[in-house]
Amino acid sequence: MNVMGKQQANQTGSTNRYDAIVVGSGISGGWAAKELTQKGLRVLMLERGRNLxxxxxxxxxxxxxxxxxxxxxxxLSPEQPDVTKPQYRIHAQNEQAGRYWFDDRDAPYKEVHPFDWHRPDILGGKSVMWGRQSYxxxxxxxxxxxxxxxxxxxxIRYKDLAPWYSYVEKFAGISGRKEGLPQLPDSEFLPPMDMNCLEQHIATQLKAKMNRVMTIGRxxxxSQATPExxxxxxxxxxxxxxxxxxxxYGAYFSTLSATLPAARQTNRLTVRTGSIVSEILFDENKTGPTFGRATGVRVIDAVTKQTVDYYARVIFLNASAMATNxxxxxxxxxxxxxxxxxxxxTLGKYIMDHHFQIGASGRAEGLGFDNEYYYGRRANGIYIPRYRNIGADKREYLRGFGYQGGASRSGWQRLVAEVSGFGADLKERATQPGPWNMGLVAFGECLPYEDNTITLDRSRTDKWGLPMPVFNVTFRENEKLMRKDMANDAAEMLEAAGLTNVTTYDNKSIPGLAIHEVGGVRMGRDPKTSMLNAHSQLWAAKNVFVTDxxxxxxxxxxNPSLTFMALTARAADFAVSELKKKNL
Incomplete structure (x- = not known):
């Protein structure tokens, strides 16, 4: 794999021509590179961030x-006095992984309503930092x-994507347990991680008393690496x-651990970091072999700010949802x-994200687990699939929500607030685990609203001369009505399982914060109302595919990431088939 950090001086020529260009190196971009190279195409991957x-x-x-x-x-330190407010509403900006994220001072964005835009600044994108929940x-x-x-x-329907879910799951590696739920189809699973004793107790109680499923996160x-x-x-x-x-250890799926190594083995991949794609190039000639198609992309070097054009027969746009818009x-x-x-x-409209940061927590006392503990630090939690507005259940709002969470015992930090005790007695108490607690956080669906938008303010530009994105995205009445159940149901389930001191919380949620933002270049059945057809292909330029x-x-x-993977693999297969038929 050839990784380049700076643009070369030449503006044209064979070095600038590829069979396919992939814009972005995150979860979907990595899959596009893997699939296209393995199917025989010479691929250029362009990443705006630094090499990692x-x-x-x-x-x-x-x-x-x-x-x-x-x-x-x-x-906020004296060495960082001008960090923009949006970055410090984002929980990921910290000493452990802060260098992976983009500095908003270089390219600020405007919020008509609060919007948290999580932008990575590395090869691999958010696939390096994602939560890995795959449904x-x-x-x-x-x-x-x-x-x-x-x-x-x-x-499309589930049957169209089911074989591609299976395809990507076997390669990526998804640990989980089969539950046979129609609203949450089972995957091709590696062995499930174990729920701890309190989680198992709660799962049993919820099934017996409320007929609700609580399973280990997918x-x-x-959990068990395959030979591949x-x-x-x-x-x-x-x-x-x-x-x-x-x-x-490469123990979770990321572009860097999985799809890029696979693409590199083909010797057909070139990766350019520090390469900011500013626009798609289009042949406006009325005749010729590329009429009505994109011809390539224009790139700004992140360091020198020089521009260079790259050309390809097929373009996969996987810059992440808002960047692609x-x-x-x-x-x-x-x-x-x-x-x-x-x-x-419809471009830039119908922007959506999950609303969350709401749920309940409780303490498990007198349930017989005081002498129980757990092994290791499981990089996973539990999942309660959607059960609202399914079958006979009808609510005053549309759609539904699911829960993530987990049970644990509090540690020595609980003693910080205590004023009594010191010396050997305090040290001894610090070695003992605290009480069992269980927390649930709900993730709810947002309806697609036409006036939830991203636009560009061309009067204001960033460090590289690109116009400022403007977000006008809010949650509405349907989401507010849903949140009542998201909190109350969590408390009801914990109480049904025998927990005490159950309290609900609502830490509020704004679009972008869940990092599940989608929309703006939507798929559809009619070019009059959508941007993409059933194969993730632009109606208006059939050699451009959008699969993020x-x-x-x-x-x-x-969580949407598994669907990104399946859509990308499916679209890449279609694109190569169309190339062979000379339709692109």
Whole structure:
């Protein structure tokens, strides 16, 4: 794999021509590179961030807590006086993984309403820091828009994506347990991680008393690495729970640990870091072999700010949902005065994210677990699949939510607030685990609203001369109504399981904060109302594919990354087939 950090001086020529260009190196971009190279294409991957070497680049991965001056917490220091407010609303900006994230001072964005935009600044993108929760969608999700009339109908159904879910799961490695739920189809699982004794108790109580399922999280952590995964240098999970720092063992799925090594083995991949794609190039000639198609991309060098054009027969746009929207909005011409491919007028609209940071917690006392503990630091939690607005259950709001969470025993930190005791007695108490606690946090679906938008303010530009993104995205009445159940149901379940001191909480949620933002370049059945067809292909330029979150027509309530993977593998297979047929 050829990794380049600076642009070369030449503006044209064979070195600038490839079979395919992949914009972005995150979860979907990595899959696009793997699939296209393995199918015989010469691929250029463009990443705006810096290079990050797998294993050696994870500078904090093996550090102890006391190695961090502020114990890993976000901190405003005299050395960082001008950090913009949005970065410090983002929990990921801390000493452990802060260098992986983009400095908003270089390219500020505007918020009509509060919006947290998490932008990575490394090769591998958010695949290095993601939460790894991996859930299939079902027809409950793909049919939701058509069923209740919000948004437009997805052009695909579960049966279209099911074989591709299986395909990507076997390669990525998803640990989990089969539950046989129609609203949450089972995956191709590695052995499940274990729930601890309190979680098992609560799962049994919820099933018996409320007929609700609580299962172990379905996580892209290798509970047991396969020979194929080990051949790429990956190993089984070490139960350190330090994944956000980067995993030198390759124990969770990321671009750096999995898809890039696979693509590199083909010797058909070139990666350029520090390469900011500013726009898609389009052939406006009325005749010729490339008429009506994109010809390539324009790139700004992140260091020198020089521009260079690259050309390819196929372009996969995987810059992450909001960045993909911004690139298309900035790609204007006489053919596309309102953004590339925007014949429908829907570009940048119907932006969605999950709303969360709401739920309940409680203490387990008198349940017989005071002498029980758990082994290791499991990099996973539990999951309670959606049960609202399914079958006979009808609520005053549309769609639904699921829960993540877990049980644990509090540690020595609980003694910090105590004023009594010192010396040997205090030390002895510090060696004893505290009480068992269980917490649940809900993730709810947001409806697609036309006026939830990203636009560009061309009067204000960033460090590289690109226009400022403007977010006008809010949660509405349907989401507010849902949040009542999201808190109350959590408390009800914990109480039903026998926990005490149960309290609900609502720490509020703003779009972007869940890092599950999607939409703006949606798939559909009609070019008059959508940007992409059923194969993730732009209606208006058939050699451009969008398979990151921008392509979503709804957001469901499950984590979206597994669906990014499946959509990308499916689209790459279609694109290569069309190339062979000379349709692209």
């Amino acid at each position: 070497e797998h294993v050696t680049g994870y500078e904090t991965a093996l550090k102890n807590p006391w190695d961090f001056p502020h114990r890993g917490r976000p901190v 299939r969608w079902s027809d409950l999700d793909f049919e939701a828009n058509a069923r209740d009339g919000h948004g437009i109908d997805w052009p 996580s892209a952590n290798l 995964q080990m051949a790429l240098g990956r190993a089984s999970c070490q139960y350190r729970n330090l994944c956000a720092r980067g995993c030198p 911004a690139i298309l909005l900035n790609s204007v011409s006489s053919r596309f005065p309102n953004g590339f491919g925007n014949d429908s007028g 979150g921008a392509s979503f027509t709804s957001v469901a309530c499950q």
